[in-house]
Amino acid sequence: MLSIRFEGGNPDKPFVDVSATSRPVLPADLPVLSASAQQTYGVFNPQRLRFWSSAEAGAFVGTQPDMRVLAAPVRDLQPRPTPPELSLRPTLDTSQLAAAREAYADVDRLHPAHPGQARIFSEEDLQETVDAGTMFDVLRNGEWVGYVGVLPKPKHGLNAYSLQELILASACRGRGYGAALTTLLAQALPQGDRVLLGTIHADNRGARQAALQAGRVDIGGWSWLPLLHALA
Structure with missing residues (x-):
């Protein structure tokens, strides 16, 4: 069709x-x-x-x-080591959205193709994920450095947590934190029987590599x- x-x-x-x-x-x-x-x-x-x-x-x-689409069962993503300086806490509001937008702008400046591959979600989408209780602030040594969050909803025929956002401030990129964020997120989610699922542009090699290192599988x-x- x-x-x-x-x-x-x-x-x-x-x-x-x-x-x-x-x-x-x-x-x-x-x-x-x-x-x-x-x-x-x-x-x-x-x-x-x-x-x-x-x-x-x-x-x-x-x-x-x-x-x-890169996906894996949540429980399969949990038993991996993470850097001790990184942690997550539930996001309570949209107060860090401007900082997240600046992080996207930094990536856009460094990688001209990036605006066509990924865009930060809207304030309404952020609030929806906050309200669902599945949005998290990324902390490094207790300071905010990014967002990671999902929405629990079926997708591609799977009982899934659909990845809504995964972004790090520019000072934290290039340190191998991307894969660790997937692990921390999986450990924070309440339903291990769901599949963690998200989309990444085929040309975004860094993000794809981080997802694969974390245990997600490219399903198509x-x-x-x-x-x-x-x-x-």
């Missing part, structure tokens, strides 16, 4: 989404999907088609990998297929 979508809700960025399939997408399917997308939604002049696959990133020639992701014959 195909549907027309708009990136970020922007009407100037239409794309065709492979919303549902009866079997996994194979490389041989791409020409047919491309033709169907342009025939059905050509009036929108979509430039790309997005599809999901459990194949590794880059497995489809001529496509561009997008977000990957989306890819973009350019629609070379999109209407002018």
Whole structure:
């Protein structure tokens, strides 16, 4: 099943989404999907088609990998050592949101592709996670240095904790703390039978490596297929 979508809700960025399939997408399917997308939604002049696959990133020639889903049972992520200077405490309000936004801005300045890969959530989303009791301040030696939090909700057919945010202040990056945050988060969550699940852009190698080191597994992701014959 195909549907027309708009990136970020922007009407100037239409794309065709492979919303549902009866079997996994194979490389041989791409020409047919491309033709169907342009025939059905050509009036929108979509430039790309997005599809999901459990194949590794880059497995489809001529496509561009997008977000990957990395997941693992919470209980499997808990028994790992963490740096003694790091700890978590429940987030009580949104008072550190400005600092978190500055941390994102620092990453954006250092990595020009980052704004297209990840954005900090809104104040409303932060408050929702705080209200759920699953948002945490990251502390280093007792001082705030970041956020990590999830929402308990089904996703991709799994009984999941969906990762909402994981951000560290710039002074704490490059110290190997990323994997430790996943461990600390897993240890703080009350339901070990859930799956901790989050998306990371395929090109965000640092974040992906930290997730893999923490024990999460890449279970698949989306890819973009350019629609070379999109209407002018």
